[in-house]
Amino acid sequence: xxxxxxxxxxxxxxxxxxxxxxxxxxxxxxxxxxxxxxxxxxxxxxxxxxxxxxxxxxxxxxxxxxxxxxxxxxxxxxxxxxxxxxxxxxxxxxxxxxxxxxxxxxxxxxxxxxxxxxxxxxxxxxxxxxxxxxxxxxxxxxxxxxxxxxxxxxxxxxxxxxxxxxxxxxxxxxxxxxxxxxxxx
Amino acid sequence: xxxxxxxxxxxxxxxxxxxxxxxxxxxxxxxxxxxxxxxxxxxxxxxxxxxxxxxxxxxxxxxxxxxxxxxxxxxxxxxxxxxxxxxxxxxxxxxxxxxxxxxxxxxxxxxxxxxxxxxxxxxxxxxxxxxxxxxxxxxxxxxxxxxxxxxxxxxxxxxxxxxxxxxxxxxxxxxxxxxxxxxxxxxxxxxxxxxxxxxxxxxxxxxxxxxxxxxxxxxxxxxxxxxxxxxxxxxxxxxxxxxxxxxxxxxxxxxxxxxxxxxxxxxxxxxxxxxxxxxxxxxxxxxxxxxxxxxxxxxxxxxxxxxxxxxxxxxxxxxxxxxxxxxxxxxxxxxxxxxxxxxxxxxxxxxxxxxxxxxxxxxxxxxxxxxxxxxxxxxxxxxxxxxxxxxxxxxxxxxxxxx
Amino acid sequence: xxxxxxxxxxxxxxxxxxxxxxxxxxxxxxxxxxxxxxxxxxxxxxxxxxxxxxxxxxxxxxxxxxxxxxxxxxxxxxxxxxxxxxxxxxxxxxxxxxxxxxxxxxxxxxxxxxxxxxxxxxxxxxxxxxxxxxxxxxxxxxxxxxxxxxxxxxxxxxxxxxxxxxxx
Numbered sequence: 001x002x003x004x005x006x007x008x009x010x011x012x013x014x015x016x017x018x019x020x021x022x023x024x025x026x027x028x029x030x031x032x033x034x035x036x037x038x039x040x041x042x043x044x045x046x047x048x049x050x051x052x053x054x055x056x057x058x059x060x061x062x063x064x065x066x067x068x069x070x071x072x073x074x075x076x077x078x079x080x081x082x083x084x085x086x087x088x089x090x091x092x093x094x095x096x097x098x099x100x101x102x103x104x105x106x107x108x109x110x111x112x113x114x115x116x117x118x119x120x121x122x123x124x125x126x127x128x129x130x131x132x133x134x135x136x137x138x139x140x141x142x143x144x145x146x147x148x149x150x151x152x153x154x155x156x157x158x159x160x161x162x163x164x165x166x167x168x169x170x171x172x173x174x175x176x177x178x179x180x181x182x183x184x185x
Numbered sequence: 186x187x188x189x190x191x192x193x194x195x196x197x198x199x200x201x202x203x204x205x206x207x208x209x210x211x212x213x214x215x216x217x218x219x220x221x222x223x224x225x226x227x228x229x230x231x232x233x234x235x236x237x238x239x240x241x242x243x244x245x246x247x248x249x250x251x252x253x254x255x256x257x258x259x260x261x262x263x264x265x266x267x268x269x270x271x272x273x274x275x276x277x278x279x280x281x282x283x284x285x286x287x288x289x290x291x292x293x294x295x296x297x298x299x300x301x302x303x304x305x306x307x308x309x310x311x312x313x314x315x316x317x318x319x320x321x322x323x324x325x326x327x328x329x330x331x332x333x334x335x336x337x338x339x340x341x342x343x344x345x346x347x348x349x350x351x352x353x354x355x356x357x358x359x360x361x362x363x364x365x366x367x368x369x370x371x372x373x374x375x376x377x378x379x380x381x382x383x384x385x386x387x388x389x390x391x392x393x394x395x396x397x398x399x400x401x402x403x404x405x406x407x408x409x410x411x412x413x414x415x416x417x418x419x420x421x422x423x424x425x426x427x428x429x430x431x432x433x434x435x436x437x438x439x440x441x442x443x444x445x446x447x448x449x450x451x452x453x454x455x456x457x458x459x460x461x462x463x464x465x466x467x468x469x470x471x472x473x474x475x476x477x478x479x480x481x482x483x484x485x486x487x488x489x490x491x492x493x494x495x496x497x498x499x500x501x502x503x504x505x506x507x508x509x510x511x512x513x514x515x516x517x518x519x520x521x522x523x524x525x526x527x528x529x530x531x532x533x534x535x536x537x538x539x540x541x542x543x544x545x546x547x548x549x550x551x552x553x554x555x556x557x558x559x560x561x562x563x564x565x566x567x568x569x570x571x572x573x574x575x576x577x578x579x580x581x582x583x584x585x586x587x588x
Numbered sequence: 589x590x591x592x593x594x595x596x597x598x599x600x601x602x603x604x605x606x607x608x609x610x611x612x613x614x615x616x617x618x619x620x621x622x623x624x625x626x627x628x629x630x631x632x633x634x635x636x637x638x639x640x641x642x643x644x645x646x647x648x649x650x651x652x653x654x655x656x657x658x659x660x661x662x663x664x665x666x667x668x669x670x671x672x673x674x675x676x677x678x679x680x681x682x683x684x685x686x687x688x689x690x691x692x693x694x695x696x697x698x699x700x701x702x703x704x705x706x707x708x709x710x711x712x713x714x715x716x717x718x719x720x721x722x723x724x725x726x727x728x729x730x731x732x733x734x735x736x737x738x739x740x741x742x743x744x745x746x747x748x749x750x751x752x753x754x755x756x
Contacts, residue, residue: 089238095208095237123741127241130748244735245741409646427674555703559698
């Protein structure tokens with residue numbers, strides 16, 4: 001009796017909806033969420049060593065492009081995902097804040113590495129102890145530097161957030177309160 | 186654009202535009218700012234601001250025991266961290282007057298040359314990317330993964346390696362590490378040749394990079410250049426040859442030298458250095474085979490942690506372990522300077538010890554910081570895109586710039 | 589070889605500057621000379637321009653702070669290198685913290701420009717004659733010079749880390 005190997009590959013499921021010949025009807029926020037998650041345009045705010053691991057993640061072995069994040073945008077106006085990679089010093093903090101404020105909604109922030117998450121090894125007078133002192137962060141990736149697999153895991157978590165959040169997150173009370181805490185208009 | 190057509194030149198006022206390049210900019214690989222005064226597309230003058238990633242290494246070092254400072258040195262030129270680490274260990278070994286066995290020195294040479302190759306891969310492929318050639322970058326970055334595999338097998342980390350210990354290495358090279366090194370030596374030459382074929386004699390690349398950001402040998406020496414940037418200008422100063430350390434005097438290698446100090450020369454010097462590093466690694470492997478096997482550290486129980494099995498079973502090992510970790514080891518009072526040939530030039534550590542667990546003063550001679558001063562001089566009168574290429578060919582790593 | 593370098597340089601310096609050369613000793617493999625503060629620029633100029641010594645390359649310089657040496661708390665260390673002959677020496681000079689001024693050597697070595705700015709930023713040493721003496725690595729608004737021994741490495745105002753837990 002031969003056992004047939006079941007394929008471990010799962011096809012991505014379409015959202016629930018009503019299907020027919022030539023049409024598919026579903027909730028709009030499911031479609032929008034899917035579109036946002038699978039076509040994130042990251043802004044690589046690379047300051048130090050984590051930037052090199054990000055370059056390794058973008059290169060062929062770990063390939064961030066297969067998750068839709070192929071097109072890096074260095075202009076904050078055109079980016080969805082602010083990836084802060086590396087130590088942010090107090091001199092750099094106003095620049096980071098300005099870049100965050102220039103990004104248009106919807107936007108997510110990914111803090112990669114120990115330095116961006118909490119100051120890392122550098123508990124000094126010149127290093128900002130974590131970027132969440134000045135901007136709200138969605139996903140933290142610990143590590144010094146994190147392996148590319150960890151970075152991909154972080155991106156997948158951002159994708160989950162992008163898929164499941166309401167499409168008008170910017171209008172919700174909770175979000176507005178959070179921005180008020182950071183003094184962001 | 187001839188001026189003769191413009192008859193009313195005294196009415197048309199000339200105004201320079203101020204362009205802010207940085208600190209976050211796709212072309213600057215790292216965060217530093219250049220405020221440029223431009224006449225159309227030509228740069229008239231510029232002013233640099235650095236310090237956006239100042240992490241106060243020299244201040245932190247006054248607090249940490251010697252073996253904990255290695256972690257900081259990783260993050261200087263993070264593209265080639267093993268060189269920084271081993272340079273620091275050699276400085277401390279010089280202070281403590283520890284003799285390192287030959288086999289360990291050859292193993293260290295292998296590690297340092299692999300790190301040098303990985304640093305030059307980044308610099309050269311990024312010069313390609315800045316001229317618009319993404320392909321070379323994607324092809325050659327795969328080889329960095331092979332080097333990362335080797336480092337991971339040796340010390341557990343890919344990028345910020347914290348490799349080696351004061352007195353030697355933390356563990357011997359395992360058979361898997363030797364297999365990975367042999368595989369790398371077998372595959373890399375063909376891949377490097379492929380990368381060269383894409384860029385080295387490419388008409389467009391040569392037109393972009395020749396005469397782009399030149400610097401003369403005299404000016405380079407005035408500004409304190411060292412490393413590939415100085416060698417591209419024509420001065421054959423290499424710390425491995427002038428002040429040999431770690432048995433480099435026993436290896437045969439040539440030091441490539443350029444003529445004009447422009448971007449193409451810097452690219453070619455780094456390219457040739459990669460081939461020389463491959464040859465040094467092969468020689469080192471031959472030399473290691475002749476030494477007694479299994480030696481991976483000097484016999485200095487006062488400074489090199491004993492293996493854990495002995496600590497739990499042996500009284501002397503327990504006492505040594507306690508003394509090293511608690512900082513009771515006898516460190517002599519004195520000052521020492523040691524320099525190594527880093528990826529960017531002479532990386533020097535100046536260490537003043539007062540007999541305590543942590544240094545009294547540690548100063549790092551960072552090559553990037555020193556030669557970046559000349560950048561605004563080098564781009565005077567150049568086009569903006571040439572200024573970008575000059576910056577990427579100088580291999581300015583923000584970690585080493587600010588420290 | 590370095591012993592003779594020490595003697596060689598010592599002889600020449602003593603012949604020209606006499607009392608200003610306070611000490612000359614070997615530290616590991618470097619001849620180290622301690623020079624009086626007022627002649628330091630002339631000493632370096634002499635070492636650079638002398639035909640036999642010709643120290644044409646400034647490897648590095650850094651500031652030093654010894655708070656216990658009354659009257660000589662601040663110091664500067666220079667390392668010079670003669671590349672063709674491979675001579676390396678170190679010069680040190682000390683001065684009081686109440687008057688931390690010392691002449692600049694940017695007219696001799698262009699590379700000293702940023703090095704001196706860095707030492708001004710860290711220690712507050714004022715280099716007379718420097719073309720652009722302002723902070724380079726720290727923020728311009730910083731009011732103190734952090735590398736001096738009396739200041740801690742951490743930022744005292746940070747809220748997320750508890751000093752008791754971190755052993756400070």
